[in-house]
Amino acid sequence: MIKRNIATIIRDACEGCKKDGTLPVNTEINPIIEIPREEGHGDYSTNIAFLLAPALKKNPKAIAEDLVQRMDFDASCDKVEVAGKGFINFYVKDAVWQQLLQDAYANGIDTLFPSTGKGKKALIEFVSANPTGPLHIGHGRGAAVGDVLANILSKAGYEVTKEYYINDAGRQIRTLGRSTFLRWQELKGLQVSYEKDLYQGGYIKDLAREIIDKHIDVPPEEEDAVTLMSRFSGDAIMNGIMKDLEDFGVFFDSYYRESGLYGRGVIDSTLSLLREKGYAYENDGALWFRTSAFEKDEDRVLIKSDGEKTYFTSDIAYHLDKFERSYDTLVDIWGSDHHGYIPRLKAAIQALGRNKEDLKVILIQFVSLLKDGKPIGMSTRAGEFTTLREVLDEVGRDAARFFFLMRKSDAHLEFDLDLAVKTSNENPVYYVQYAHARIMSIFRNAAAEGVDAGQLKNADLRLLTQEDEIKLIKGIIHFHDVIEGCARSFEPHRITFYLLDLVGNFHSYYNKTRVLVDDRDLTIARLLLLHMLREVIRSGLSILGVSAPEKM
């Protein structure tokens, strides 16, 4: 959009320089065009003069001045000026902004979305918690980040699949069965010794009780009983997880079972592929992967000397399988305690013939809960962790999701439960939602005065001349850049900050300017501005999975 026009203006000026020999013909022109954070520095700014300075051996300011002389910007800018030590600042005409808003209204808000990922397929794998216990608050954060990132990538043109990987083949599922079995024996009145490495949470006892209450037939042999209870417990817990996610507003396109890898022979083909390429070798009776060929990491075991595959092996197979399902971008969302695992998996996908950039791992840092201003213990041991369910019950879906997305995911998140439930100005969720409800209210009043949405198409946006009105228009149009930035950096939190900022400008405008005035034309112009603002707020909230209420 407008940014592209600016780029063209810059390029044309540079081409002019090349023609008369001021600039060597083979000079690369890759200017950075950014929105200056300082409002006094125009709408867009470029550093091109700094980039050319070393080649030309001239000072940036002189280069900038020369370039500006050559620029043909009358169509889009009021002025273009050299500032600081050589920045070139562009001041876009109000009329251009007004036109962009008009276009967005006429063509629909979807035209504001970028096409960064057009033609690309992305698979986002997240949560993927083992079905051995309920989701805790950390999983909740990962779920929110993954879900919203999926929404963002999808808005940016990617074809996105959300996947949950279920580790149903490992030893932990057997441990789960054994835990339930022992609790079950306990309930039957038997003396058992419950080992420390079994699952400690109270939910295990509930499962055992359920088996009794439902009169489920337990085989006499312990082995068979544990097998039955493994399956029963795993399924029951998985159902609980899915219910929690559903209430959290997170839905997956596919659930991929680890056990499925074996049936399809993916493990074997992965191993033979690695052997073929020379990245797998035998040592001490085990099969090793040559991690060190790609990353600064030690070689890792694929098959133990007892013949068992490691978890790493099925993980490589799983990722190979993702690529074979023709995804070109893989996003994995992990708890940050798994960070040490990144190099070996990156090495593995390179061994499979992929670029390391094709796999993007997003680490989710821990969440610490705050209640009455004090931290709540989060020990997973002894089952003392806070579950996602508890947080959801306490603060609701909207606040929970919004709070999870207020931080960069690789930073610790302090989740203040008291603040999240507060129905006041202190709570940022309401700040955004209130703006939406407020706009809706204005439209209800407008309708009562005989102005309806049908009249908006005749709006004359040239009437929007106030500084804060132009600022709001820019905010709306910048939605495009925000989504693009989120999609490029895989950082969903930017959207919450954008919304808070946008909505802040609206609240401020609202307090200063009356929308429904005697001048009918002005009223309609302002209503169109608010209509588009509401569209952006609603769209932004919907990407976050937060509701946009008509009334509050």
Add this chain to the structure above:
RNA sequence: GCGCCCAUAGCUCAACUGGAUAGAGUGUUGGACUACGAAUCCAAAGGUUGCAGGUUCGAAUCCUGCUGGGCGCGCCA
């Protein structure tokens, strides 16, 4: 011992690919509802970006060392 992440206003956090005078919220102080919702707004105050060097026209951002916090480092999953 080795590796990864983090350190920004009293507190919680932003700062887009290195960009110009580092921004919000909260808290503190003071102010605005007899017209569209005060769950709102306006104003003031608050900083040597953990410390010390380096690269650069330019560093919160990149590099080196140090301090402090979190997390990893198994033929576990």
